[in-house]
Amino acid sequence: MKKYLNQLINCALCLLLLGSAAIKAQDTVGTLQIDTIATDSILRSTTDQNFLTRWVDVLPDHPTVPSPRDVLGYTIGTPGELTQVDDIYRYFEALAAASDRVEIFQLGQTFEERDMLLVAIAEPEFLTDIDTYKSYLNQLSDPRVTDRAKAEEIIEDALPIFWMTAGLHSPELGPPEMVMELAYRLAVETREPFASIRENVITLITPVFDVDGRTRQVEWYKRNIKGHTDHNDMPPRSVPFWGHYTYHDNNRDGISISQPITQNYVNGVYEWKPTVSLDLHESVPLLYVAGGTGPYNEGVSPITISEWQMMANYEISRLTGLGLEGVWTWGYYTGWYPGYMLWATNNHNGMGRFYETFGNGSADTMERDIGNVRFAGKDVTSRQWYRAAPPPKKMTWSMRNNTNYMQSGVLASLEMVAKNGKMFLSNYYQKGVDALEQGAEEAPYAYLIPQQQTDPDSANYMVAALGRHAIEIQQVTADGEYGDVEIKRGDLLVKLNQPYGPLAKTLFENQDFPKDVEVPPYDDVSWTFGLVYGVDVEAIDDEDVLLHVADSFNQDEAFLSSTDLPRGNGxxxxxxxxxxxxxxxxxxxxxxxxxxxxxxxxxxxxxxxxxxxxxxxxxxxxxxxxxxxxxxxxxxxxxxxxxxxxxxxLDLPRLGVYQSWRSTQNAGWVRYSLDQAEIPYTLFSKDKARAGSLLEEFDVILIPHMSGGTTLAAIIGGVDPKWSPLPYTNTAATPSHGHILSSEDITGGLGFEGMAAFDEFVRGGGTLVTLGSAGVIATDSGILRGVNKRSTAGMNTPGSIMTAKITDHSSPLVYGYDEITHVFKGNSPIFSVADYNRQYSPLQFGVKEYDEDESEDEANDSDDEESTPKPPLVISGGIVQGADRIDGQPAIVSKSLDDGHIVLFSWNPMHRHVNHHDHAFVYNAILNWNDL
Structure with a gap:
């Protein structure tokens, strides 16, 4: 070990000496003096010269414009230094005050009312006339008002807008640091490619996306993580809560667009019409530049998909030429799911991508071994067509390395856009042209949302969600009939011959994810609006509907009005x-x-x-x-x-929601849905559970889905107690902690005391309701006998809308639903019962009879030809593996235990506030808690 440390010290000294010699030999960078202190820090903090490029190896010292070091007191990437949001904003304010090439705009506020910023960087004449340049792109966005000749004139004068975002995922610490140095370079550097970028691109930077989460994360790092340098043996790197409700899938809110940070971003997309967007993430080694493996979403323009590949290949070629290894594309992420944040750009005719740069989840330098890391079935250190220069298996990795890679990549991307801006603008316009033509020439031509709805409130929500996607909606002023679809005055019509028609089609149509794919899906594979929201929607295949007279729908008003109450008092x-x-x-x-x-x-x-x-x-x-x-x-x-x-x-229960410190993500969405519904509840965790006497406070305890592979051992054990005490409390040094839930020590889990408390709660008359994987608390502990968790080996259900069938109409759990209905199921355990206990399951997946076997299927082949066809198991999406192991299995298990009751859902009916259709199953369980 001593020999190894001496080698590291000698290596660092060599780098420092080499760097100092280089600085003496070169006093300027471009026309500016070199900041020798910052440059020394860059060289010291970079662990290997192979992790550095000539674009970022020295920092200029501008006489009047401050660098990050001038404001913060340290150079970006200095080990152990992590910048809080207020200081990041303080730097950008100082930069904008000193440079006429930088201007700050307000993007909006987070749920907890922290500001989100948008920083624009370009030559002063462009910023002075920024509204004109925004208007150019707005004109190009709608070919119905801008013909080809006018578009070509605009393209000659316009500039592409490139919007990068940092800090969406809070433990991915590098991007908010890097963009400060990048902004400084773009503002002051006189060499290439910086000057050309300034002259040919309007660069937008959101330095911190999830401001609430970054605020908490920096406090967490300084309180609990700083100084730990063994990546495989350290406390949890992530703070338990990021945003007020959302965690990692704050980057999956692009379907409902429910959270303020999502709404702020998409509204920014509609205002600025970015030609290109780039979302900066961690932590795939060493730099993954998005291109996707496919299958690609059918609603994405083929031009966009080609741009993904073109940009990725340029970046890889450019960065490899600059000496960086481990830059690659393809083998990570499919390009199917349209709900990622950056897809607001793809969905609206721009081109959105992301980076994954290797990071430690810490500002400290660490030894890293990536020899066993695999993507798309291949070692990340192997040479492939998409990774011609693979990274080493072992390395010393630092925050500065992360900055070097990410910043060099962004500069390559900006350089590409600067050199080809007219092409990107022309492509942007052409995508709108293609969308109009597709909507006018291909069925379906429109979607109808009738006034007659079984769930008017969900219909209103869905229509509002369409508005948040900037989909044009019309309200019918006269009756009509197109094919077998009748439309009535007051119905809503979404015609697809509009610039965002392909997006509307994507949101409404049933998805069909291919069965045989080389790379499994990266996220949900279905999101069909009418199904997930429980709203009647009809496709219209008659092109004459495009001529039907209708008024533009005022999206500031609700589609369906509130209730007219009876006059009588019966x-x-x-x-x-x-x-x-x-x-x-x-x-x-x-x-x-x-x-x-x-x-x-x-x-x-x-x-x-x-x-x-x-x-x-x-x-x-x-x-x-x-x-x-x-x-x-x-x-x-x-x-x-x-x-x-x-x-x-219907006796109102005292509702408790149990929150595991290991998994706050899905519980956050449950909290959001309950808060939106104004249903009162008490959030609690292991400390209260272990104390027992839960019946004194609760009648119903709801345990949200945790993750698909959650085990009882993980729930009982929780965060490793070796890190005890690990507090999440509000203090003077951590003012953002302890507000949603607080604990002096989040280590340890539910424990056996907590399990005993849940058992006592149910047996004493309480009702325990578990969603998705949380059901293992009841099944794997032995609290609930006669119910088993089926093995998930060979099953992969990444998020599809499936047929479900009511098997016990008398159960309050299925009140309000048709015998054949549907649910949205992702990866979670299926809880099964023996055939003689089928009375405990009022709802099943699919319509297969429980005792139906292959011989019966064969015997009934002739009968089946004359009978009504059975609905498919998968309505929208696709099951990658294991459909035969799901069809006919319990979707809900409901069983009494002494004086209480346990309800297990074999799916998550409160998924990301998207599957509203399934929410009533949960409300049925809560409201009928003592009559099950």
Whole structure:
């Protein structure tokens, strides 16, 4: 070890001496003096000259414009130095104050009301006239108002806009550091490629995307991580919470666009119309430049896909020529899922990509071994067509190395755009032309959203989501019929002959992910709007619909208006059609008596489904009830008398949500959905669980999905106690910690005491509801007998919309849903029961009979030809592996235990606030907690 340390010291001294000699021989860089202190730091902090390029090996010293070192007191990439958001902003403000090549714009605020910035860098004449350059791109975005001749004139005067974002994922520490130095270089460097970039590109930088998360992460690093240099033996590198609700899949919110940071970004895309976007991430070795493996999303222009490859090949060639090894493309990420943040650019005719630069998850320098790291089935250190210069298997890696690679890559990308700006602008315009032609020439030509909806509230949400995607929507002013689709006055029509028509089609159509792919899918493979939101949507294949007269829909208003309440004071009935709004409405009614019909019933010619709510308005305060229901989209009817049907009272439970310190991501989405629904709950974790007596505080405990491979051992053991104490508390040094949930020590998990407390809770009369993988708490612990977790070996269900079938209509868990329905299932365990215990499963995946076998299938072949075809297991998406092991298996298991009850969901019905259609299953469990 001593010999090894001496070698490292000698190597560092050699680098320092070589660097000092080089600086003496070269006093200037371009026309500027060299900042010898910063340059010495760069050379000292870079662990190998092979990890450095001539673009970033020296730093100029401008006489009037401050470098990061001038403001922060250290050079970017200095070991152990990590910059807090306020200081990052302080630097950019100083840079903008000193340079007329830099201007700062406000992008918006985070959920916790921290500012998001947009920094523009270009020659002063471009920034002075920035509105003109923005208007050029806005004109190019719509070929209906800008013809080809006008577009060509604009392209001659316009500049491409290149928007890079840093710090979306909080533990990926390097990007917010790097962009400070990059901005300085772009503002002051006089050599190439910097000068040409300034003269030919408007560069936008968002220095910190998830500002809430970066704030917490820097405090976490300084409190718990700094000084640990063994990458394989250190406390958790990530702070437990990033944004207020979102964690790693803040980069998956591009479907619903629900979070403020997502909304700020997409609104920025609509305002600035970036030609190219680049999202900076970590930590694939050494630099992955996105091109995707395919299969590619059908809604993406082939021009865009070609641009991905062109840009990636240019970057690899340029950086390899500059001496960097380990720069590659292809074998990581597919290019199928349209909900990543950067896809706001791809979805709107720009070109969006991302980088993955190797990082330590720390500002400290570490020894790294990547010899066993594999992507696309190949060692990341192997030579491939897409990685001609592979990296070494072992290395000493530093934050400065990370900065060198990432910054050099961004400069290569900017150089490419600067040299080919007119081509990128022409491509941008052409994508809009192609979109209009595709919408006018290929079926479907439009999608209809009828006014008659079983869940008007979800319909309103879906329409608002379309608006957040900048999809043009029209409202029908006259009835019409196109093929077998009737449209009525007031319905909404989304015609596809619009600039973002391919995106609208992508959002509405059923996905069909190929069965045989070389690289498995990287994320969800389905997102069909009508299905995930539970909204009736119809495709129209008659091109004449494009001529149907309709007005532009005012997206500032709700599509469907709120409820008209009955005048009478009899028995008010709210039919249950699986609306997600029904659960929140019951909670809003508070302590008022609300009954639920246990069976379908009829009154005159009208039929009402099981699960319908009944309110005796002769006994209730009409004003209080009206104040609640008038704000909803629920249908409310008046009956003369209480119907002759079995009922039970919906007693409001005291709801607790259990949060594991190992996995906060999915719990964050559950919190968001519950908060949006205004359903009260108490968030708690291991400390309260271990203390026991949970029945004193809760009637229902909801445990969110954790991750597909979660084990009972991980839940019980939690964060390794060897790092105890590991606090997440609010202190003067960590003011952003301890607000969502707090603990003096997050190590250790639920423990056996917590397991005993859950067992006691259920047996004493509580109801335990688990989503997805959280069910292992009940099955693998032995608390719930007769229910097993099926092996997931050979199964891969990355996120598809599947058929589901009700097998017990009397169960309150399925109130409101049709016998054949659907759910959104990702990778999570399936909980099964023996055939003699099938009564415990009121809902199954697919329609296969539980005892159906191959011999019966063969015997019934002739009958099947004459019978109604069975619906497919997968409606939208695709199962990569294991469909036969899912079809016919329980989707919900519901079983009593002494005086209490346990409900297991074999999927996550609250996934990223997207599958609204599934939310009512959860509300059914919560509201009927003592009548299951």
């Amino acid at each position: 028995i008010w009935v709210i039919p249950n059609n699986g609306q997600r709004e029904l659960g929140p409405a019951r909670f809003a009614l508070g302590d008022m008596t609300v009954l639920v019909a246990e069976e379908e019933f009829e009154v005159g010619r009208d039929s009402y489904p099981a699960g319908s709510l009944l309110l005796d308005m002769n006994e209730l305060d009409r004003d209080r009830v009206s104040a609640v229901l008038s704000e909803t989209n629920l249908v409310v009817e008046n009956l003369r008398r209480m119907p002759d049907v079995a009922t039970h009272e």
